Amino acid sequence: MRILLLGANGQLGQALHVALGELGTVLPATRDGRLSGGGEAEVADLSAPASLPALVERVAPDLVVNAAAYTAVDRAEDEPELAHRVNAEAPGVLSRACAAAGIGLVHFSTDYVFDGSSQRPWREDDPTGPLGVYGASKLAGEQAVREGGAAHKIFRLCWVYGPRGHNFLLTMLRLARERGHLRVVDDQHGTPTAVPRIAAAVAGALRNGPGRTGTWHLAAGGESSWHGFADAIFEAAVARGLLAAAPVLEAVPSEAYPTRARRPAWSVLDTSAFTRDFGLHIGHWREGLDEVLASLASEGGRP
Numbered sequence: 001m002r003i004l005l006l007g008a009n010g011q012l013g014q015a016l017h018v019a020l021g022e023l024g025t026v027l028p029a030t031r032d033g034r035l036s037g038g039g040e041a042e043v044a045d046l047s048a049p050a051s052l053p054a055l056v057e058r059v060a061p062d063l064v065v066n067a068a069a070y071t072a073v074d075r076a077e078d079e080p081e082l083a084h085r086v087n088a089e090a091p092g093v094l095s096r097a098c099a100a101a102g103i104g105l106v107h108f109s110t111d112y113v114f115d116g117s118s119q120r121p122w123r124e125d126d127p128t129g130p131l132g133v134y135g136a137s138k139l140a141g142e143q144a145v146r147e148g149g150a151a152h153k154i155f156r157l158c159w160v161y162g163p164r165g166h167n168f169l170l171t172m173l174r175l176a177r178e179r180g181h182l183r184v185v186d187d188q189h190g191t192p193t194a195v196p197r198i199a200a201a202v203a204g205a206l207r208n209g210p211g212r213t214g215t216w217h218l219a220a221g222g223e224s225s226w227h228g229f230a231d232a233i234f235e236a237a238v239a240r241g242l243l244a245a246a247p248v249l250e251a252v253p254s255e256a257y258p259t260r261a262r263r264p265a266w267s268v269l270d271t272s273a274f275t276r277d278f279g280l281h282i283g284h285w286r287e288g289l290d291e292v293l294a295s296l297a298s299e300g301g302r303p
């Protein structure tokens with residue numbers, strides 16, 4: 001199987017590049033045709049959606065996996081058109097191109113399509129209500145993929161982090177090295193999910209349910225606040241020698257840490273449909289955290 005992977009330089013894209021290798025040949029594509037680890041890739045600029053059908057036609061893959069996205073949650077408030085083009089229009093164009101070629105499309109969405117008001121983990125068919133531009137653009141992307149007509153798998157992820165790229169774990173490690181005191185919100189709840197485990201689960205889902213089309217929640221087990229996640233990061237990072245000492249960590253309400261975009265108070269996803277349909281689960285979020293910190297430690301300590 002030939003798999004065209006868009007967004008191959010992103011944190012999820014890099015993990016998928018490895019994990020999808022077990023299913024066939026991965027053909028990476030990036031914004032500028034270069035792989036961040038060195039090497040060449042196809043060019044796929046999602047801010048120019050009209051360029052995408054020709055790429056799909058020329059490469060003639062058996063499957064397209066779209067890990068590219070506009071993910072800057074606060075900046076999206078000031079660049080709504082760009083966010084919409086990359087996160088909504090481009091996935092719609094891809095879905096139509098895949099439908100025309102008779103191939104499937106794997107796409108990713110987010111817990112930020114919800115408004116955070118639930119009292120229990122969100123199910124796939126719960127009403128959406130994004131609080132900001134990023135979440136709204138990702139919701140429009142889901143709808144565009146469904147309407148585009150390709151057989152698709154849309155995986156809604158939550159609080160993604162890994163050993164590379166831009167994410168909360170790496171931000172916390174950096175800030176802890178710069179300051180002795182951090183303030184982190186404790187009234188937003190979700191499930192931190194490590195990219196290596198997401199990538200393995202996506203490969204497993206393609207293996208176990210290649211013909212299935214639909215939308216699934218895919219996240220680790222358990223739940224935490226951002227403050228609880230930061231606390232666990234510092235405890236494990238000190239134990240693994242990645243930090244000399246944990247900073248003082250103050251729990252604060254969201255009002256005390258104002259951001260350009262509002263985030264949901266409750267982002268925990270119910271993943272039972274994914275487990276039922278593909279026979280897989282990602283494991284508890286603390287297991288994924290331990291693996292990522294172990295891999296950072298084995299790489300020499302400093303991300």
Ligand SMILES: NC(=O)C1=CN([C@@H]2O[C@H](COP(=O)(O)OP(=O)(O)OC[C@H]3O[C@@H](n4cnc5c(N)ncnc54)[C@H](OP(=O)(O)O)[C@@H]3O)[C@@H](O)[C@H]2O)C=CC1
Nearest residue numbers: 009010011012031045046047068069071108110157159160
């Ligand atoms: N990060 C998270 O916490 C979560 C992410 N998700 C979803 O998971 C998916 C993967 O996200 P993640 O890997 O974390 O995000 P990253 O920001 O790490 O990666 C996104 C990739 O998309 C690329 N990209 C952005 N704009 C364009 C463009 N115009 N043309 C081509 N490529 C572009 C970026 O390229 P470049 O490297 O050149 O900037 C980057 O490599 C996305 O769909 C995201 O919405 C869902 C829930 C949580």
Ligand SMILES: Cc1cn([C@H]2C[C@H](O)[C@@H](COP(=O)(O)OP(=O)(O)O[C@H]3O[C@@H](C)C(=O)[C@@H](O)[C@H]3O)O2)c(=O)[nH]c1=O
Nearest residue numbers: 071073110111112158159160168183184185226257263
């Ligand atoms: C850096 C920092 C953040 N925070 C708060 C801000 C925010 O409410 C929360 C999370 O911070 P971030 O801005 O790093 O995370 P954010 O970019 O909101 O993360 C989101 O990214 C997108 C792409 C998704 O799809 C989501 O699932 C989610 O992972 O923590 C603090 O309280 N203290 C701090 O020192």
